[in-house]
Amino acid sequence: MNWKKKKEIRLSEMELLEIKRKDLAKVGWLAMNKTEKEQLRKLINFNWYKMPDYAKAKILKDDYIKFETQELSVKFAEKLKKK
Known part of the structure; x- marks a missing residue:
């Protein structure tokens, strides 16, 4: 298989x-x-304000909130599956 097919897969x-x-x-x-x-x-919000300024400059607060909400919701759902 060539590299293009592997990349698509x-x-x-x-x-x-x-x-x-x-x-x-x-x-x-x-x-x-x-x-x-x-x-x-x-x-x-607490984690956002604890984040260093150079990291805040690379990401918008809304994007950070979306990402963290998704990550923590996934962790919560995984806990529910284990029960």
Whole structure:
């Protein structure tokens, strides 16, 4: 197999994994109750203000909030699956 085919296969696998992670994040977000969502928001805002200035310059706050919310929702959903 040449490198172009391998690259296409890797990209398609990565896209599938990203779709699965987004679905898992949706499940985690929907499974959280109101207080857990509020705690998540507070944690993300606290982490944003603790981040060094050079890192803040590379990412927008909205993008950071989206990314962290997705990551923490995935972790929450994985905990639910283990139970």
